[in-house]
Amino acid sequence: MSKIQHRSLYLEVADRVRDLIERGDLAPGERISEKQLCERFGVSRTPLREALKVLASEGLIELLPNRGARVMRLTLKMVKDTYDLMGALEGLSGELACQNISDEGIKAIRALHDEMLRHYRDRNLANYFQVNQKIHEGILAASANEVLQEMYSNLSQRVKRVRYSKKMTDDFWHRAVQDHEHMIIALEARDGKRLGQILRDHLCNKLEAVSLAGVIEEERTLDAANA
């Protein structure tokens, strides 16, 4: 039996706009027309504008006074900064997880790890990614720090658009799997410092993959668009 719960309209709208941004239906730098979105969602401007304010404070859009909103443009520096931050947070999550995770929890992560290895051997990138993410989410959850989880998911949301670059070189993939081998060893030994360090460096690798993929627009693009 599902709980009878009337979520506020502005939350619903915020979710849907987040979706649109993530899927790329709203392009970075694109001006967001209030009227257009109102019609699309079938709501009045009040809840829509409330949602936009929330999204702005989440860093997904920017609000230009008297000129409406636009999807936040990602510069290479912003993404780098965000990844540095996410690395620090993942590192912390690893440390805390080693303190707080149950033995069953470790077993569950181990099972995911083995499953991921199978997908790696099969060269099944999609499944690999999925299980990979579950592992990181598992460690994050095991940290038992809700504030950390909240911050992480906000940061993650911001860079989601550039995250999954389809072209993953064999070299990077191999290194990522190696990282995970070290991670599971550190976790099973409950060596928090070590797991933290690995997780942090692990994310740096991911950033390399992203910036190489060239998904992000360079600063000069931004200047051009602003002019």
Add this chain to the structure above:
Amino acid sequence: MSKIQHRSLYLEVADRVRDLIERGDLAPGERISEKQLCERFGVSRTPLREALKVLASEGLIELLPNRGARVMRLTLKMVKDTYDLMGALEGLSGELACQNISDEGIKAIRALHDEMLRHYRDRNLANYFQVNQKIHEGILAASANEVLQEMYSNLSQRVKRVRYSKKMTDDFWHRAVQDHEHMIIALEARDGKRLGQILRDHLCNKLEAVSLAGVIEEERTLDAANA
């Protein structure tokens, strides 16, 4: 000549509500009446409600559907979690600062450090705190990571209410100053890993001071209030 700039009303309101919460004029757990605040600020409900939504997404208040807002209640666990997070962020700021800070920047921090030591010797707690904060802000700024700064200031805002406990034992104070001695050495050596580690542990000490001061309400208090 100052720029003619009309900040949006909702931003103004959000700032003022933040202030009220920080100063304790709005008590934790206290129900926030929209009408009352509207009258107090002389604005209509629309910008006020937009401000409340932003504050909710910042974690300062919570929005109960159809029941208005109330100031977020801080539990001991929440503060602990937040401090863990802030520690990780300070650690990162130290690492990045060592990479990015200029020689002049280091000299400026050194000057602040020496000033702080003077205040310590004079047992001038207020001035000590002020300069101490400037040092941490200086390192944060030197990290040259705006996303980090934004996140840090958000977290800092959340726990500002409990932060400055007046009673600081000599022992804690001594340890804090020692930490700072090590910090400045690491910074001048541009030893990022070390500075990061010190900053992280440094904040842990602060948390001890806070939790000992007993400013925060325990979980049971929360339950009682919710019942």
Add this chain to the structure above:
DNA sequence: TGGATGAATTTTGAATTCTTAATATCTTTC
């Protein structure tokens, strides 16, 4: 033809109004 000026239109900002849900009060009944 190109740029500047000013009216018309559009869009955003904010207040008001309307609607619905929650809370308090008052009956009524046992």
Add this chain to the structure above:
DNA sequence: GAAAGATATTAAGAATTCAAAATTCATCCA
């Protein structure tokens, strides 16, 4: 006298309306 139900009151959610700013577009002049 207490509990359950009905009604009144209040407050929140959302749409509409009004006001102000920005944008567009047409006109005028160099």
